[in-house]
Amino acid sequence: xxxxxxxxxxxxxxxxxxxxxxxxxxxxxxxxxxxxxxxxxxxxxxxxxxxxxxxxxxxxxxxxxxxxxxxxxxxxxxxxxxxxxxxxxxxxxxxxxxxxxxxxxxxxxxxxxxxxxxxxxxxxxxxxxxxxxxxxxxxxxxxxxxxxxxxxxxxxxxxxxxxxxxxxxxxxxxxxxxxxxxxxxxxxxxxxxxxxxxxxxxxxxxxxxxxxxxxxxxxxxxxxxxxxxxxxxxxxxxxxxxxxxxxxxxxxxxxxxxxxxxxxxxxxxxxxxxxxxxxxxxxxxxxxxxxxxxxxxxxxxxxxxxxxxxxxxxxxxxxxxxxxxxxxxxxxxxxxxxxxxxxxxxxxxxxxxxxxxxxxxxxxxxxxxxxxxxxx
Ligand SMILES: Cc1cc2nc3c(=O)[nH]c(=O)nc-3n(C[C@H](O)[C@H](O)[C@H](O)COP(=O)(O)O)c2cc1C
Numbered sequence: 001x002x003x004x005x006x007x008x009x010x011x012x013x014x015x016x017x018x019x020x021x022x023x024x025x026x027x028x029x030x031x032x033x034x035x036x037x038x039x040x041x042x043x044x045x046x047x048x049x050x051x052x053x054x055x056x057x058x059x060x061x062x063x064x065x066x067x068x069x070x071x072x073x074x075x076x077x078x079x080x081x082x083x084x085x086x087x088x089x090x091x092x093x094x095x096x097x098x099x100x101x102x103x104x105x106x107x108x109x110x111x112x113x114x115x116x117x118x119x120x121x122x123x124x125x126x127x128x129x130x131x132x133x134x135x136x137x138x139x140x141x142x143x144x145x146x147x148x149x150x151x152x153x154x155x156x157x158x159x160x161x162x163x164x165x166x167x168x169x170x171x172x173x174x175x176x177x178x179x180x181x182x183x184x185x186x187x188x189x190x191x192x193x194x195x196x197x198x199x200x201x202x203x204x205x206x207x208x209x210x211x212x213x214x215x216x217x218x219x220x221x222x223x224x225x226x227x228x229x230x231x232x233x234x235x236x237x238x239x240x241x242x243x244x245x246x247x248x249x250x251x252x253x254x255x256x257x258x259x260x261x262x263x264x265x266x267x268x269x270x271x272x273x274x275x276x277x278x279x280x281x282x283x284x285x286x287x288x289x290x291x292x293x294x295x296x297x298x299x300x301x302x303x304x305x306x307x308x309x310x311x312x313x314x315x316x317x318x319x320x321x322x323x324x325x326x327x328x329x330x331x332x333x334x335x336x337x338x339x340x341x342x343x344x345x346x347x348x349x350x351x352x353x354x355x356x357x358x359x360x361x362x363x364x365x366x367x368x369x370x371x372x373x374x375x376x
Contacts, residue, residue, distance in 0.1 A: 026061075027061075027231065027254060027255060029062075029094075029121060029165050029167065029197050029198050029231060030121070030164075030165025030166075030167075030197030030198070031163065031165065032094045032120050032121055032165055032197075033094070034061045034062045034094060034255070035061040036059075036061040036273065036276065037061070037233075037248060037253075037254060037255035037256060037276075038059070038060060038061055038244055038255070038256060038258065038269060038272050038273065038276070039060055039061060039062040039063065039064070039233070039255060039256065039257045039258065040052060040055035040056075040060040040062070040063035040064065040257070040258060040262055040269075041064060041200075041235060041257035041258055041259035041262070042064035042065065042066055042067055042096070042098045042123065042125070042169065042257075043066055043259055043260075043262075043263065044066045044067055044128075044371055044372060045066065045316075045372055046066065046263050046316075046317075047063065047064060047065055047066045048065070048066065048084065048304065048313070049084065049087050049088070049089055049092070049300065049304050050297055050300035050301050050304055050313075051063075051263075051266075051297075051317070052064075052065065052089075052092050052095060053089050053091060053092055053300055054266045054293065054296070054297060054300070055262060055266050055269060056091065056092050057091075057266070058266035058267060058268075058269040058270050059269035059270045059272070059273040060258075060262075060266075060269045061255075062094050062095070062096065062121075063092060063095055063096070064095070064096035064097075064098055064123060064257070065095065065096065065097050065098055065119065066098070067098045067099060067100050067125045067128060067139075068085060068097070068098070068099050068100075068110070068114075069099070069100060069101060069110070069138075070099050070100065070101030070103075070106045070107045070109065070110030070111075071101065071106060071110070072085075072110075073099060073109075073110035073113040073114065074106060074109050074110050074113060076113065084304050084305060086113075086114075086117035087304065088117065088118050088119065093120055094120040094121060095119055095120055095121075096119060096120065096121040096122070096123045096167070097114035097115075097117065097119030097121070097122055097123065098122075098123040098124075098125050098169065099111060099114060099122070099123075099124065099125065100124075100125035100126075100128055100133070100138045100139045101138055101152075102136060102137040102138050102141075104148070104151045104152045104154075104155040104156075105155060107124075107152045107155060107156055108152075108155040108156045108158065108159035108160075109159070111124075111156045111159055111160050111166070112159050112160060115160050115161055115164050119164075120164065120165075121164070121165050121166075121167055121197075122156065122160050122164060122165070122166045122167070123166075123167045123168070123169055123200075124152065124153060124156060124166065124167070124168045124169065124196075125139055125169050126139065126140060126142040126143055126149060126168060126169065126170045126171075126187065127139060127140050127143075127169045127170055127171040127202055127206070128140055128371065129171070129206045129207075129208075129209045129371065130371055130372070134206070140171055140174065140206035141206075142187075143170065143171065143173055143174045143180065143183055143184060143187065143206060144174045144180070144183060145183075146183050146186040146187050146190065149187045149190075149191075150186075150187060150190040150191065150194065153166070153168065153187075153190070153191045153194050153196060154194050157194055157195045157196070165197035165198070166195070166196055166197065167196060167197055167198045167199065167200065168187075168191050168196050168198075168199045168200070169199075169200045169202070169235075170184065170187065170188070170199060170200070170201055170202070171201075171202045171203075171204055171205055171206050171208075172184060172201060172202070172203050172204065172205055172215060172218045172222075173205050173206070174205060174206050174207060175205050175206070175207040175208075176205060176207075180205070185225070188222065188225075188226070192226065192230055197231065198230075198231035198232070198233060198254070198255075199230075199231070199232055199233070200232075200233040200234070200235055200257055201218070201219055201222055201232060201233070201234060201235065201253075202214060202235040202236050203215040203216055203218050203219050203234070203235070203236040203237075204236055209370065209371075210369075210370045210371075213236075213237055214235070214236020214237045215236075216234070216236070216237075216247060216250055216251050217251075219232070219234045219236075219247070219251040219253055220250065220251040220252060223251055223252040223253050223254075224252070231254045231255070232253050232254055233253055233254060233255040233256060233257055234247050234248075234251055234253035234255075234256050234257070235256070235257045235259060238256055238257075238258045238259065238261050239260070239261040239361070239363040239366055240261065240268070240271075240360065240361075240363070241268060241271035241272035241274070241275050241281060242275065242281075243261070244256045244258060244268075244272045245272065245275055245276060258272075260366040260369045261361070261366060263317070263320045263369070264317055264318075264319070264320025264321040264322075264323060264324070264361075265320070265321075265323070265324060265361050266293065267282075267284065267285045267324070268361075270282060283357060284324060284357060284358040284359050284360045285324060285358045286355050286356065286357055286358055287325065287351075287352045287353075287354060287355055287356050287357075287358055288352065288355035289355075289358070290321060290324055290325065290352060290358055291348045291352035291353075293321075294317075294318065294321050294344070294348065294352075295348070297314065297317055297321075298310065298314050298341065298344060301313050301314050301317075302341075307341075311338075311339065311340065311341070314344065315335070315336070315338060318335040318338065318344065318347075319332055319335055319336060321335075322335050323361045323362075323365045324358045324359060324360075324361055325351065325352075325358060325359070326356070326357070326358065326359050327351070328359075330351070331347070331351045334347045334350070334351065335347055
């Protein structure tokens with residue numbers, strides 16, 4: 001469906017809060033200014049420093065680090081091997097740190113670690129659907145136990161410095177039962193009452209994982225429920241710039257977090273920014289532009305991880321980048337095999353040397369991508 005600028009204006013007029021986004025005016029998330037409503041979502045295994053920096057350079061107003069375990073954070077020392085988990089580039093503020101856990105005191109201690117590391121916003125994960133995570137009463141499991149969930153929110157809010165907003169990420173429930181729905185609203189309302197600055201809602205249930213669509217009508221219902229003063233961000237099925245604007249127009253949410261649609265595709269942020277500001281949709285990045293970004297991504301990876309580890313990280317991103325190439329299957333095939341920086345460079349010189357037009361990433365590409373078996 002094509003969405004006109006008028007639709008966005010109507011949605012903005014009718015639904016957005018004073019604290020929320022009006023075109024050209026930043027959002028205020030608990031006092032942290034975020035320039036536009038388009039964010040890079042938390043993505044385990046992906047939204048590390050290089051991905052966040054590139055998202056921000058391409059127009060994401062805010063980016064979230066991948067989720068980390070509270071106990072991992074508490075035990076983290078300044079060892080070279082793990083330092084990158086808490087590393088933040090000067091250019092990426094405001095940046096969000098996200099955590100999950102099961103026990104309220106330890107959770108709060110982990111959140112303090114994130115605040116001490118310099119994350120501007122502390123985001124609580126009540127959404128992760130990974131089996132191992134649920135089995136250990138973390139992530140999405142909390143949607144089935146509102147009292148513990150709210151205890152975690154309360155302890156975290158108390159422990160984190162007052163100038164550092166605490167936010168929440170939730171799925172729309174554990175499952176489709178009415179008890180699950182009641183729990184969702186008990187946590188949502190309770191968390192706002194405890195001082196949470198914004199809540200991101202992914203319109204799928206935990207049981208649903210990634211099967212079936214994210215229910216945007218539920219996001220609209222949640223936004224109506226909380227009213228204009230409280231910030232709701234939407235998540236789920238945002239694979240193009242137009243999807244992002246359509247979610248805002250159809251649901252009235254105050255911001256959207258782009259997840260699978262942004263992996264290997266930082267250009268989605270400049271595309272959505274153009275549409276949001278009434279400019280035409282930019283063409284997809286040319287092959288020359290893509291090669292430049294891949295090289296820069298590699299450089300950032302080497303700086304962050306060192307030579308050896310950067311190759312492992314880069315290979316999975318390269319596979320995602322190949323989706324913007326018109327001969328994506330051949331390029332993907334070549335990139336799957338790379339094992340050294342020289343080989344990446346050879347693929348770039350073979351497949352990206354001619355500065356031809358690229359393509360918008362088709363939505364089918366994202367279907368198979370799910371959260372893995374571990375959240376770090
Ligand atoms: C590989 C992968 C890793 C994810 N990791 C996280 C995470 O660390 N924290 C989080 O809150 N959500 C995580 N998510 C969920 C996304 O942020 C987002 O809510 C979800 O993918 C729905 O959006 P989409 O349909 O536009 O991809 C992850 C999703 C994927 C596919």
